[in-house]
Amino acid sequence: MRKPWQPQQPRDWWLHNPAYRRYMLREATALPLMLYTLLLLAGIFQFSRGEVAFAAWLSWMQTPAALLLQGIALAAALLHAVTWVALVPKILVIDSDRLRIDPRQVLRAHQLGALAGNLGLVVATLWLLWPAGGA
C-alpha cells in the first residue's frame, strides 16, 4: 500500500540552514537599499524645487535617523557588491568558438570595475565638495 508522507515547507524554512540564512541576508539588502534610494529621490525632488528646499534636504540628511539609515544602507551595499560580483562569473560566461574568456578574468574585471567605480565616485565627490575645490 502506498501512502507517501507529503512534507510542507515550513514558513521559517530559511532559519534552519546557514546557507539559507546567508541567502536571506543577501536578499534583505534590498530593503535598506530601497529606502536609501527613496531618500535620494526625495533629494532630487527638493533639488527641483530650488535652493532652499535642497538645503533643507541636505540638513535633514544629517539627522541621526538619516545617518543611521545611510549607515545600514552602506553595510547592505557592501554585502550586495561582494555577493553580486562573486556570482557574475557564473552567469556571464563568454565561451564560443570565436571568443573565450576565462571566468577568472571575468571575475577579476568585475572586481576591479567595482573598486574603481566606488572609489572613483568618492574621490569625485571629495573633489567636488572639498572646501577649496569646486563648490
Place this chain on the structure above:
Amino acid sequence: MNQQQADIVIVGGGGAGLRAAIAAAESNPGLDILLLSKVYPMRSHTVAAEGGCAGVIQPHDSLDAHFDDTVAGGDWLCDQDVVDYFVRHATEENLRLEHWGCPWSRKPDGSINVRAFGGMQIERTWFAADKTGFHILHTLFQTSLKYPAIRRCDEYFCTDLLVEDGHCAGLLAIDMRSGEQTLIAASAVILATGGAARVYRYNTNGGIVTGDGMALAYRQGVPLRDMEFVQYHPTGLPGSGILITEAARGEGGVLTTCDGYRYLQDYGLGPETPLGKPQNKQMELGPRDRLSQAFWHEEQAGRTVATERGAAVYLDLRHLGEQRIQERLPFIRDLARTYVNVDAVHEPIPVRPTAHYTMGGIQTDRHTATCLPGLYAVGECASVGLHGANRLGSNSLAELGVFGRLAGEQAAERAAQGLAVDPQRLRPQAEAQAAGREALRTANGPERLAALRDEMACAMEAGIGIFRVPAQMSATIEKIAELKARYQQLGLKDGSRAFNTEWLQAIELGFLLDVAEAMSHAALARQESRGSHQRPEDFPARNDALFLKHSLARQQPGGAAEVSWQDVVITRSAPGERHYGGTTVQGANR
C-alpha cells in the same frame, strides 16, 4: 493482483536493457515495449564502469586483430562466430552512441581518442574520461526517453517468469513502492539483469548485482553456461572492493610490492617496461586473470603490503603527474581520496584483486535467444559465447550495444507475430508463485538473512576464488546446499509491503544461492585450468581434449546442479598458447 500486458517486457534498465528497448522501438514503433527495472535505469550498475568500450577505429588496427585478442584472451573458449559478429558491429555501436550524444574523449583535432587496455594488442578502447559506463548509461537512458513506444516500470522487482505451453509468456513482479504483485503478460521477455558478483565477499559490484535474471532462467530449466568463469579484477580497493579501473594501468600506472618492485616481470609478463611507457599485453597490461593470480603468489610469499583492510599491492600513478591524472583519471583520484584517503598524485594506491565479472550466464544462441521460446537474454546475465574463459576489459560494454540491439530486434520480430497469451490464462500460476512470495514476506523461521548472505559470500571466496583447490571446492558446494536448506527456515522482521527492502533482499538471496550453486558445481566439474578458472593443485594445465567445451549447469528438481557440456564453435583460430609479455613462461618464481 495487478495485471498488465505488453508486446515486449525487458527486465533490466542497464546498458543492455536500454539498448534493446531502443532497438525494439526503432525497428517497430507500433509496439508496446515495457522496460522494467528494480532501480531507476540510471542507477543500474553499468553506471560504475570506468575504463572504456572496445571498437576498432585506428587505421592500423583491424577486425582480425580484435578477434584474435578476444579469442586468445578467452583462452579459446569463445564461440568464434559470435566473436566475429561482435567485432564487426562494435564500432558502429560506439558511433551510434556518439550520435546520441555520448561525450567520448577526443583528440585535440576533435576526433575520437582511444586508449590501451589489458590484453588488447592495439589501442581500441573508446573512453569518456574514467566514467565511460556512466556516460553510456545516461546517454542511453536519455535517448530512450524520445521513443513513445517505450514505457517504464521503475522500481519493479521481477520475481518469476511465467511459462505457458513451453513459451515464456510474461512475468511476475513486485511494485516496490506499494509492495503489490503484478502479472505482466508479453509475447517476448528479454532478461538484461546484469551480473552476479555479489555472491562474493569482496567485489566491485553494486548491491543490486545479485544474479536475478540468471536464477529466473535457471529455475525455468534454461541452462547457465560457463558459470565457473568469474573474473577477478586485479585492482580493487581493499575492504570495499571499489574498482580502480584498468585504464589507470593503460595510462601508465604500475603495480609494485611494498619495496617498489614491479613483480609482474616474475610471472611471464616481462620484460619490465619503462615507467610511463606501457606496452600492450606486457607487464601491467597483461590479462586480468594473470595479474590476479600473480597477486595471489605474492601474497603467499609475504611480499604484499599489510593495510588495515588486508593485504594489498601498490598501484603507482605518481609518475603520470597531476595534470594527466586530473584529465584522464579524475574519478580514480576522487575515489582513492574518498575511500582510502590517498591522493594518487602523491602516494601509491593500495589495491587487491576483487570479484568483478561473470563471464558465464544464461545460455543463448548467437542471436540472444534462449532455449525457452520467447525468452531472450543479453548483457552480463547472458552467455552469448563472446567472453570464453576470461573477458577482456572493455569488451563487455561493447557487448551491451551489439547484442542489446540484436536482442531488441529479435524480440520485436517475435512480438510482431502476435503470440501474446491472454493474461487470464497466466493467472493461476502467477497466483501460486505470488503466494510463495507472500509467505516469504511473513516468514518467521530462526535463520537470519544477513548471516546466510555472509556465510555464502565467504564460502564462495574460499572455494571458488582466484585459485580453486578440490577440498575447498567440495566444502563450498556442501555449504551452499546447507545454506539453501537453511534458507527455507528464514525469519523476516519487517512484514509490511511498502518498500520492504528486507523482503526484496531475501528474494535476492534466493537468486544468489542458485547462482552460487551453478558456479560451484561447474567449477568442480571442469577438471582443467583455463582462463579465470585455475586449479593449481589437481589440474594445473589446460586440457583441450576434454574441456574445449562450454559447461552447462541445469537445475535438478530438488537437488543440486547437473553439469553437461556443449561444443565450442571454432571457425578460424585453432587453440594455441596465450602469449603475453616477452615470454610464455607460466607463474615463475623469483
Place this chain on the structure above:
Amino acid sequence: MGTIELVATRYRPEQDVQPWEQRYTVPCSEDMSLLDALNYIKDELDPSLSHRWSCRMAICGSCGVMVNGEPKLSCKTFLRDYREAGVVQVRALDNLPVERDLVADISGVVEHIEAVKPWLIRHSTAPVDTAHTQTPEQMARYHAFSQCINCALCYAACPQFGRNPAFLGPAALTLAQRYNLDSRDEGSSERMPWLNAEEGVWSCTFVGYCSEVCPKDVDPASAINRGKVASDINYGVNLFRLLRGKSDA
C-alpha cells in the same frame, strides 16, 4: 573503534500517521561511511529500516539522504566527520514525498528531467559511419553539466522547489543546458519553451545551495542562471519578431 548515535526519521506508511525518530547505536571507525552504518543497522539491529543504495562509490545516485539537515550521498559521507557531534541525524531527502523511512519519492524529479527533451536533437542528417567532430574545447563547454547522476540532492537543497514542486528544478534545467551547449545539438529551440516558462529558469532566485551540495560539481546554479541569460535573449528576439508581425517563436 568507538560508537556513534544515529537518529533516523522513520515513516512506515502502513503503520504510521506521521514520521517519528528512532535512535540506534552503531560502531564508528575511521573508514565507515554512513551507508555502512545504515547497512549495519539493517543487517544487525533492525531489518525494517528502508533505504536505497547500490554502487557505494558515489556514481549511481541512489543513496541521497539528509544528514544533520544537509543533503548528502550516504556512501560519500563518513562517520568520522560526525564523531565530534556524537550524533548523526538522518532523514529522507527534503522537499520530496516520503515513500517510507529514508526512501523519498523521486518520480516527480524524473518527470521533470524527462520533460526538457534531454537527448541530442539533429535536424540535418548525421554522418552515418563517422563521428561528429568535437574539439576538447567544445566538449568542455558542457562537460561539467553532463556529470549529473540524478541524485536529487539539489532538489532537496532548493527552497524554491520546496515551495513549488512544479519548478523544473536544478538537475532538469542543467540537463537542458547540457544539450543546448553541445556543439552537435540542433534542438535548443525545442527546449527553450521549458526554460522560458515560469516553472523553468524563472522560478530560480539563485539561492545557490544546489551547487553547494552537488556531489559531482555540476554547478546547477550556474547552468540555470546562464539559462536565464539565454531566455532573456530569446524573449527579446521573440518580442522583435512579434513587433514585425511574426507569430510567437
Place this chain on the structure above:
Amino acid sequence: MRRSHEPISWSLFGAGGMLLAFIGPGLIVSTLLLAWLVQDPQALHATLSSGLQHPLARLAALAVIALPLYHTAHRLYHGLHDLHITGPTWLLGGFFYGGATALSALCALWLFSL
C-alpha cells in the same frame, strides 16, 4: 508551457544590481560625507544645476534612481514569496514593479523639468 514575462523585470533587476555593485557603496559614502563637507548648499545647487544641463547627465541621474528601485523591488517581491506572504499577483506585482515605475516616472518628470 506558458512563456514567463520575468525577463523584463530580471533585466532591470540585473542592471540595477550591477549599478549598485559598481557605485552603491561609493554613493552612500558620498552622501554621508555631505554632512561634513557641504558648507555652501547654494553653491552646490548651482554646480549640480549646471552639471545637469546636459541631457545625458539627467539620464544618468534617472538611472541611479530607477534601476536600484527596480532591483530592490524585484528582490522584495520575491522575498515575500520566500516568506510565504502571498497575495494576488496583480496586487503584489503592481505594488512593487508598479511602484518602482511610478517613482521612476516622477523622478524623470522632476529631472527633466529642471
